[in-house]
Amino acid sequence: MDILKCTAVELGRKIKDKELTAVEATQAVLDRIDSVENTVHAYVTVDREGALKKAAEIQKKIDDGELTGPLAGVPVAIKDNMCTEGMLTTCSSKILYNFVPTFTAEAVKNLEAAGAVIIGKTNMDEFAMGSTTETSAYGVTRNPWNPEHVPGGSSGGSCAAVAAGECFYALGSDTGGSIRQPSSFCGVTGIKPTYGTVSRYGLIAYGSSLDQIGPVAKDVTDCATILEIIASHDLKDSTSVERETNFTDALVDDVKGMRIGIPRDYLGEGLDPEVKEAILAAAKVLEAKGAVVEEFDLSLVEYAIPAYYVIASAEASSNLSRFDGVKYGYRSEEYEGLHNMYKKSRSEGFGPEVKRRIMLGSFVLSSGYYDAYYLKALRTKALIKKAFDDAFAKYDVILGPASPYTAPKLGESLSDPIQMYLGDIYTISVNLAGLPGMTVPCGMDSKGLPIGLQLIGDCFKENNIIRAGYAFEQSREMMMPDMKGVE
Amino acid sequence: MANIISDETIEYVGILAKLELSAEEKEAAKSDMGRMLDYIDKLNELDTSGVEPMSHVFPVHNVFREDVVTNGDDRENMLANAPEERDGQYQVPKTVE
Structure with missing residues (x-):
């Protein structure tokens, strides 16, 4: 073998x-x-x-x-x-x-x-x-x-x-x-x-x-x-x-x-029919083995992604502030003074997707937007957790x-x-x-x-x-x- | 696009994020951020009045321990990856004239 x-x-x-x-x-x-x-x-x-x-x-x-x-x-x-x-x-x-x-x-x-x-x-x-x-x-x-x-x-x-x-x-x-x-x-x-x-x-x-x-x-x-x-x-x-x-x-x-x-919300629009078929066939296998399978409405599914991108980007903007060219990693070759060194090291060292999320995270945490975006996302998170708590009371x-x-x-x-x-x-x-x-x-x-x-x-x-x-x-x-x- | 990001906003966010964007990157960032915020505005459909913001999913608060030193002198390890060091310290450009 x-x-x-x-x-x-x-x-x-x-x-x-x-x-x-x-x-x-x-x-x-x-x-x-x-x-x-x-x-x-x-x-x-x-x-x-x-x-x-x-x-x-x-x-x-x-x-x-x-x-x-x-x-x-x-x-x-x-x-x-x-x-x-x-x-x-x-x-x-x-x-x-x-x-x-x-x-x-x-x-x-x-x-x-x-x-x-x-x-x-x-x-x-x-x-x-x-x-x-x-x-x-x-x-x-x-x-x-x-x-x-x-x-x-x-x-x-x-x-x-x-x-x-x-x-x-x-x-x-x-x-x-x-x-x-x-x-x-x-x-x-x-x-x-x-x-x-x-x-x-x-x-x-x-x-x-x-x-x-x-x-x-x-x-x-x-x-x-x-x-x-x-x-x-x-x-x-x-x-x-x-x-x-x-x-x-x-x-x-x-x-x-x-x-x-099985959340009905997970079987709707956007799901590839072949994936759906395979998932439902898998559910049948478990059902045949004695599980009790039913569909239900989980709710709030479409709010998870926007809430996630606010929370994850906010945390990323804070977590990634440690990469500044001082203690480890890349330091820019040319700079004028400390702040410019931070900026240049980070701008040259991070790729586009990372910069995109740091920018978004810095924005949603900035004064004037913190409540509207960051706290709103954390409140949404509480509702999503509650929806799962309700689901796990039944399943x-x-x-x-x-x-x-x-x-x-x-x-x-x-x-x-x-x-x-x-x-x-x-x-x-x-x-x-x-x-x-x-x-x-x-x-x-x-x-x-x-x-x-x-x-x-x-x-x-x-x-x-x-x-x-x-x-x-x-x-x-x-x-x-x-x-x-x-x- | 409902959220129009101004040059001033991108400038300000760049300061907060400690990122220096090229003119081209700035334009891209303005449009990316505007689109993301339009999408995030979907959260406004939800009535969250009276809902406490949830920062942690479990009821875990501050975790305390006895105030005793557990780590030793780790200077050599901490400096091992420094881009520049001098006399056992991180070296940075002059900050005070």
């Missing part, structure tokens, strides 16, 4: 059973990178030597019985907005072109303690602002299912790397759908956990009240296993929460009596598409930002309400591109969506692109 087809948990078991070593698994991934990375470009940085060295160290600890966890020795890719000590961390931005952190993000530390082998850092939309991975300062990532198409974003590199077999699993981050939408486009599984579940320490902030780190992998079992490892209560992140993290307990093929609601899981369409072609999205933002309609409200959401592949369209099913749970109820996702997954074969003509 081609080991690259193994899930992360399967590979971990093979390493434990001495069928192969962590070094062999790492080498297999590096060979795969050699053959497909020219086309896919999932990575900003690949640390070949570091990964092989680490794999050997970890193998020794496995042999000595020091590392016994399910993912010991399994190669992973990390989105390039998480700090990794000694390894370039760019956020896919020119402004961090030379930033080598002196500390490691807490989620990555948790993985390292579990014996992960870090292969490198994955490409993304600059500062996670975008839905296609085309706003990266280091070139576009291509969809492994069809290189003419985008992988989605902003965690496009992480999702493409998993789909293409360039790692066994990856970490992504999700502020408005940045794990779930590219997972859908790339035919992989990804979870955005309840806000506060995974520490944001060392995650370069975009919209702090919305950002969460989460797993991207080949199946639900992998995602639950990874999430169990990265979730932790961390005093270094004051929004981190203490909670149950027994996610793998939910890996049972049983949805009898589970109440599943255990909300089911719908992750995206209205499958992966668009490269170059088709950036010319009309608002149109691109509208593509986040099914994912964005989940971040506003702090809820957990998961994408599970559920079919292919007639162009041969993957379709993703989104399952949304109430706060801290990851186990409901994991159980539903796992049960659904038992009904289908794992999908991997053949990548003929790419290697």
Whole structure:
């Protein structure tokens, strides 16, 4: 069997059973990178030597019985907005072109303690602002299912790397759908956990009240296993929460009596008919397994995107003020005085989409507009949260598409930002309400591109969506692109 | 476009955002921001009177800890990525004459 087809948990078991070593698994991934990375470009940085060295160290600890966890020795890719000590961390931005952190993000530390082998850092939309991975300062990532198409974003590199077999699993981050939408486009599984579940320490902030780190992998079992490892209560992140993290307990093929609601608002105008058909077919599978499925009106769906862009841009304008050419990153070559240095460094270092959001954020926070825009958006957020609270009084899981369409072609999205933002309609409200959401592949369209099913749970109820996702997954074969003509 | 962004507004936002935009970028920013605000104005359809602004989804407020030092001297690490440094400090252009 081609080991690259193994899930992360399967590979971990093979390493434990001495069928192969962590070094062999790492080498297999590096060979795969050699053959497909020219086309896919999932990575900003690949640390070949570091990964092989680490794999050997970890193998020794496995042999000595020091590392016994399910993912010991399994190669992973990390989105390039998480700090990794000694390894370039760019956020896919020119402004961090030379930033080598002196500390490691807490989620990555948790993985390292579990014996992960870090292969490198994955490409993304600059500062996670975008839905296609085309706003990266280091070139576009291509969809492994069809290189003419985008992988989605902003965690496009992480999702493409998993789909293409360039790692066994990856970490992504999700502020408005940045794990779930590219997972859908790339035919992989990804979870955005309840806000506060995974520490944001060392995650370069975009919209702090919305950002969460989460797993991207080949199946639900992998995602639950990874999430169990990265979730932790961390005093270094004051929004981190203490909670149950027994996610793998939910890996049972049983949805009898589970109440599943499909928002009618998620099936209306703008939804590709092929995506709709696949989503409803997935609901039928769960219904046949004993779930009680019905449609309902969630309401307020169309207000989530405008509220999100106010809140996320406002937080971004504040968070990104730290990039000023003083403490790290890019400093302009020519300037006159301190203020001009700030301005020039930022103007030369940030790309157009990042500047657009910083400008909008600065505007909505400025005096005279703060109440009309920022507070209005926070009030809308409260109403959206209430709508979900009402829904979860009736349902255990909300089911719908992750995206209205499958992966668009490269170059088709950036010319009309608002149109691109509208593509986040099914994912964005989940971040506003702090809820957990998961994408599970559920079919292919007639162009041969993957379709993703989104399952949304109430706060801290990851186990409901994991159980539903796992049960659904038992009904289908794992999908991997053949990548003929790419290697 | 209902929201017309003036040159003065873009100038002012550029100061707040610490961004220096070229003439071309300014024109693009004016039209982009106008379109975004038109779209965001959709929120005005919603009656939010009496609704408290929600900054945090959970009832988490300030998180306090004992006032004890937990970190050591980290100067070398903090300066490791500085574009310019001198005598163990960040170096910036002269700010006071």
